[in-house]
Amino acid sequence: MKTRAPTLADEARRLEELARRARRKLIETACRSKTAHVGSCLSCVDMLVALYFGVLRIERESWDRRDIFVLSKGHAALALYAVLNVRGALDDATLAGYFLDGGSLPAHLDRATHPWIEASAGSLGHGLPMAAGLAYARKLAGSPARVFCLVGDGESEEGSVWECALFAPRLGLDNLTVLLDVNRLQGYGRPQELCAFEPVQDKWAAFGWDVRRLDGHNMAGLLEACRLPACGKPRVLVCDTVKGKGVSFMEDELKWHYYIVTEELRDRAFGELEDPHAG
Amino acid sequence: MxxxxxxxxxxxxxxxxxxxxxxxxxxxxxxxxxxxxxxxxxxxxxxxxxxxxxxxxxxxxxxxxxxxxxxxxxxxxxxxxxxxxxxxxxxxxxxxxxxxxxxxxxxxxxxxxxxxxxxxxxxxxxxxxxxxxxxxxxxxxxxxxxxxxxxxxxxIAKGKEPVLHAQAPESVAEPLVLSEGGGVAVLCHGSVAAEVVQAVRGMERPPRVLSVPMLQPLGGEALRARLEGVGTILTVEEHYEIGGLGSIVADWMAAHNLRFRLRKLGFPHAFIHAVRNSAGLREAAGLSVDRIRAAVAACMAEGGGR
Structure with a gap:
């Protein structure tokens, strides 16, 4: 029997199911731990799944040569934990200790807690400069590895993000790709209402970055963009997303920066996150 | 430096x-x-x-x-x-x-x-x-x-600081003796040590002068050994008199129940608006050669060693 090679669409479908699984893990863990930032986590799950299942070369090479991912918006740590769990890198027992007294994982990233957490992060605007330093060191060492960094839109109000934006092109960091999670809601408002956030792609382009703007929930588009070859400039993928994506009553709602998932809401969310092909 | x-x-x-x-x-x-x-x-x-x-x-x-x-x-x-x-x-x-x-x-x-x-x-x-x-x-x-x-x-300070040691120290993890004496120990760090060394030169009852290049972690055991026969510690630093070496020594004394008399010389805890050169600002804060010598003499008069 002859089987055809999987297409990008096939791969995207497979990853979409993995993203649903990661969202279920995320909701379940958020419910158990009674933690906030659920909306901030849900907006970036698809990006994380695309990276960890379709882009990052992680296991086949030594650390020096493997790709690195830095989550700069550290308050989305739970999304990373959930995706790493689905990826098999972080076991259920460890995830179950999330945000619990005497547990294993804090709500913001601590590199010391798990070998797959590449950089500690929580205070905003820290991860990107570190990712740039990693990319630069790799470049100097002649490593083929790439560095990816996920930055929030609210986070982009930090001056340190723009300091990095200013220096990275001059340093030749074409091995660095930033994924900008534009979920259009920050802690207490919308970036565009608080500051001159848009047109954000023009700002990065003016700083000398290769800029693409895409739907941050389109798996095929994410895979394609993350797999683009280096072009001599650092790259930023401006990803339009929805805060709370995947759970209708959380989508684009500021309160889901803070609200706790009750057991009732968890079950409602699970109902929306079932595999449409299952059963 | x-x-x-x-x-x-x-x-x-x-x-x-x-x-x-x-x-x-x-x-x-x-x-x-x-x-x-x-x-x-x-x-x-x-x-x-x-x-x-x-x-x-x-x-x-x-x-x-x-x-x-x-x-x-x-x-x-x-x-x-x-x-x-x-x-x-x-x-x-x-x-x-x-x-x-x-x-x-x-x-x-x-x-x-x-x-x-x-x-x-x-x-x-x-x-x-x-x-x-x-x-x-x-x-x-x-x-x-x-x-x-x-x-x-x-x-570090800037350029052209004088050499105070006769030879390069082997380790900076311990306090270093800059000049011998007793009763009072002057503990200092940074380039103001040059002022301290000059201040105690020729004193009738010279204090022991120690440079403490490693402020954290403090080499407490070695410091204690070098305070043999000392009753009063005078810290001298080009720093606020709170939070620096003086406070480090106070914390150390409290942690180990040590009974030295402690005097601190440093900048008062206030912003500086005066337009003075380094020597002028040091002088105003009591960190000039003369004023350090006077502070040491006062410590000696207080009972220094005993």
Missing amino acids: RASVAQALFDAAGTNPNLFVVSGDAGFGVLDEFQRRFPHQYVNLGVAEQHAIGFAAGMALAGRKVVVYNIAPFVLYRCYEQVRNDICYQDLPVVLIGTGSGVAYAPAGMTHYSIEDVAVARTLPGLVVLSPADPLETRACMAHALRCGRPTYVR
Whole structure:
């Protein structure tokens, strides 16, 4: 029997199911731990799944040569934990200790807690400069590895993000790709209402970055963009997303920066996150 | 001290290709030769201190031995949270070199003084804090910083500080004797040690003068051994009299139930608006040769040793 090679669409479908699984893990863990930032986590799950299942070369090479991912918006740590769990890198027992007294994982990233957490992060605007330093060191060492960094839109109000934006092109960091999670809601408002956030792609382009703007929930588009070859400039993928994506009553709602998932809401969310092909 | 730092970096880079120097747009006349000789081990990350520290941490995550060079406020204050979260929290062996300790850059103005840097630095667990007194201690401090594998802050003055030691100290992990005496021990750090050495010269009852280049962790055991026969400790530092060596010694005494009389000489806890040169500001704070001598004499008169 002859089987055809999987297409990008096939791969995207497979990853979409993995993203649903990661969202279920995320909701379940958020419910158990009674933690906030659920909306901030849900907006970036698809990006994380695309990276960890379709882009990052992680296991086949030594650390020096493997790709690195830095989550700069550290308050989305739970999304990373959930995706790493689905990826098999972080076991259920460890995830179950999330945000619990005497547990294993804090709500913001601590590199010391798990070998797959590449950089500690929580205070905003820290991860990107570190990712740039990693990319630069790799470049100097002649490593083929790439560095990816996920930055929030609210986070982009930090001056340190723009300091990095200013220096990275001059340093030749074409091995660095930033994924900008534009979920259009920050802690207490919308970036565009608080500051001159848009047109954000023009700002990065003016700083000398290769800029693409895409739907941050389109798996095929994410895979394609993350797999683009280096072009001599650092790259930023401006990803339009929805805060709370995947759970209708959380989508684009500021309160889901803070609200706790009750057991009732968890079950409602699970109902929306079932595999449409299952059963 | 700057020349000692430059020489230490130059020598280290020659034998260690992993060494990398990040300048925060500082180093004119100090790093010129270094960047000419080691262009692939140097970058100027400009006037962007938060980024520079995070970037240095990122390079350290990738295994590079990174040294950041800048004026003290710009490696510690402007980017305190990056030093805290990116370097110290992640336990990365980045070396921060802060120049212009105390009021070395006077009358540049308060923004360019660092008279609270020790207080700030010692809030960070695991950060080694070094404050050399002379060019020889500076070399030894650099050697320690490059070797110890810990996050390290090295506080230096500027150029042309006199040599105080007869020979290069082997270790900076312990207090170093600058001159012998008894009854009163003067503990100092940084370039103001030159004033202390001059102040006690020719005194009828000379105190023991100790330089304490490593302020964190404090070499407590060795310090205790060097305080044999001492009743009063006088700390002298070009720093606020709170939060620096005086406070470190007070904490140490409290932790170990030690009964020395403790007197502190340093800058009063206030912003400096006076437009004076370094000597003038030191004088006003009681850190001139004459006023240090008077403070030592007062300690002796208080009962010094017994």
